[in-house]
Amino acid sequence: MTNERRVLVHPDKDTLAGAVAARFITKVLDLLDDQDVVHVVLTGGSMGAAMLEAVRDSPAHKSVDWARVHFWWGDERWVPTGHEDRNDRQSREALLDSLGLPDGNLHPFPASDSGMSLDEAAEAYAAELGRFGAAGYPHPVFDIVFLGVGPDGHVASLFPHRSGIQVVDRPVIAVRESPKPPPERLSLTRPVINAAQRVWLVLAGADKASALGLALAGASRDEVPVAGIKGRRRTVFFIDQDAAAEVPDSLIAREY
Known part of the structure; x- marks a missing residue:
């Protein structure tokens, strides 16, 4: 492999x-x-939405049997169902609502109005992952995990200098006192992400250049969480020119 x-x-x-x-x-x-x-695991943020909108607008997407594709999320904000801050709402509006998917193909995190506590919601999502466990894992072996990267190098809701990036004993964590609002969130953990066949990180903007450069230079995952992310088969950083400012030329691929 x-x-x-x-x-x-x-x-x-x-x-x-x-x-x-x-x-x-x-x-x-x-x-x-x-x-x-x-x-597939989806991500939020402006580039996550832009990518899904581009899928929707491409005539080629009609060739896909989307009924055989399951969608999950890497993290979610602990806000009510349908709230504009939820990543799943953003994904639905950008693409998913247009695909006519069976309800069972969508696996959103619980919302704050679900009647669960934050910790119960983490356990519930872990159980949902477990229903699709494969190859000895208590979760799906994802074919593609999309991730954004914050200016501080965070991925999903795994932030620098926080314990989340170090968790290896469970697939989902409850996040409190997030340095980025809202303070409460749910997130997949690093072992789940790194068990994926492919991790595709999509990032744009000059504010991402420093974190990307540090990650590729071998920074600690505790300092720059994205540095600890790697798919089993392939890890691809899809970036724009502004985000490439601190990437050594030798690491830039000329073709996929």
């Missing part, structure tokens, strides 16, 4: 979103040729 780490640079955000969308559609088609179901 190969394990590759690549950085692909695109001229601007729009080109970046379109390129990732095209690769996503192509990869899902390839995967569905070989397996019955594909499991």
Whole structure:
């Protein structure tokens, strides 16, 4: 099994979103040729939404049997169902609502109005992951995990200098006192992300350049959490030119 780490640079955000969308559609088609179901983890943020909108707007997306694709999320804000801050609402509006998916294909985190406490919600999502456990894991072996990267190097809701990035004994954590509002969140843990076949990190903007440069230079995952993220087969950083400012030229791939 190969394990590759690549950085692909695109001229601007729009080109970046379109390129990732095209690769996503192509990869899902390839995967569905070989397996019955594909499991994908989505991310929030402006680039996460832009990529999904580009999938929606591509005529090629109609070639995919989306009924065989399951969607999960890497993290979620502890706010009510349908709240504008929820990542699942953003994903639904950008793409998912247009696909006519069976309800069972969508796996959102519980919301703050679910009647559960934050800790109970983490346990509930862990149980949902467990229903699709595979290959000895208490969770799906995800085919693709999309992640954004914060200016501080955080991924999902695993923040620098916090214990979340160090958790290895459970698949989901409750996050309190997040340095980025809202303070309460739910997040997948690093072992779940790193068990994925492919991790695709999508980031844009000059404010991401320092964190990306540090991660690729071998920074500690406690200092820069993205440094501790790596898919089993491939890890790809899809970035725009502004985010590439501190990436050594030798690490930039010329082709996928």
